[in-house]
Amino acid sequence: MIVLQDVHKSFGSKKVLQGINLEVPKGQSLVVIGGSGTGKSVLLKCVLGLVKQDQGTITVGGDILEPKTREAFLEKFGMLFQGGALFDSLPVWQNVAFRLLRGSLKRPKDEAKAIAIEKLRRVGLTAETADLFPAELSGGMQKRVSLARAICADPEVIFFDEPTTGLDPIMSGVINELIREIVTEMGATAITITHDMTSVRAIADQVAMLHDGKIRWIGPVGDIDTSGDAHLDQFIHGRADGPIEAVR
Amino acid sequence: MSIASPLALLGRSVIAMQASVGRVAIFTADAVSHLFRPPFYPREFLQALLQIGWLSLPVVGLTALFTGGALALQIYAGGSRFQAESVVPSIVAIGMVRELGPVLGGLMVAARVASSIAAEIGTMKVTEQIDALTTLSTNPMKYLTLPRLLAATLSVPILVAVGDSIGVFGGYVVGVTRLGFNSATYLENTVSYLETWDVISGLVKGAAFGFIVALMGCYHGMNSDRGAQGVGRATKAAVVSASVLILAANFILTEAFFSA
């Protein structure tokens, strides 16, 4: 269970998070939606300690996150970064199998490669991709490699930052299904950021909408169409006019 | 106001400098502390050795060759004014080994290596690859910084030693072909006046300069601002600060060796 209490974060004078309260029970899939630049990525990075919050506490499984507990948390964690964040000095399979080639999960090279190829197949990539370098792939392929890397060591907690942005609709569908599968089959706890309402409906148990540095609305995915919240309605239907300003 | 503002400017830059000295010190302590804490990444270390040491050989060698040749000509020009042409071999050797080998070698490595380390790590930083390392339970300081620091500290002295030899050889070629030295006498004079301490002090400088180069490359790369501009600024800052620090450290080390 991941719990955020009153988390604040500013960059200089720019207030990004202004009191986030959020609970993600174990095994649940939470989808966070919200306009671009509202701090969704920053929110995930606070949980990971990549960005230090100015105020507030974050706990995982009851432990406050500090360097020691975070290390243990990250051992069973996977993340798909918004930009892919693949290591461009390593071939695709070594990116995917990164955890399996060093540290506590280290195993023989050919075994790690076999697992990597299997994970690549799950995200719709052929074995030939394994020996290419990230720079040789299209943006969408890089994203899927990054997804394969996130799930390679069968994590218990996974964050997906815009997993389907930049993918064609068919591939988006494949990825949505895959994420759903990971959550239900492996019982993983997932936080997904997306703008794609199809993804929201496919992936989410709970939906949270971030607006103005706060959680504007949170509820089960079944309630999003009947929430009665003008902000959420505007976002779901992609209307230019409404309480959310188009110029931000 | 017109008097106070330059003072204020000076004050501000002194404070800014102290702050960055503090940050670099913390960065250094963090990096070095990983030397004693597993896991270790020998593969990254070997790769850094190749990049920093082996691939810098041509640049350092050429620099030393031309410098040794020019040095022989200059010392001959100076020495001939008081009939002391015969000092050319020993002064070339001493000048190369104690001063020019390490300093010019260090500066060339700063240009080649500090820039590429800062650009590589800076790009990794702005494309979130450093963040990705952390989420994959790999400490970026341990995985990226320490191997480069170690590789540079160990390989630059070797580069300096090779550069010293090539520089002396450059002086020898000029001495024998242009200045009318007898080959055997030149070599004998080179060796007989050179002391072990001359060589060792030059190598110690090399190690210090190697450390400075990798440290500045990693520090500025890890602290790169966002975007391509950020990486550009980090690269520039790495080369400039490494070069200035090398020259400053050279003075301090020379002074220390001088009084020792």
Ligand SMILES: Nc1ncnc2c1ncn2[C@@H]1O[C@H](COP(=O)(O)OP(=O)(O)O)[C@@H](O)[C@H]1O
């Ligand atoms: N490291 C940083 N330094 C300064 N500003 C940042 C940093 N990271 C994010 N921001 C700012 O925080 C805001 C939210 O960013 P982000 O979380 O990436 O938005 P999104 O909701 O689209 O993921 C943006 O205005 C961005 O410019």
Ligand SMILES: [Mg+2]
């Ligand atoms: Mg984002």
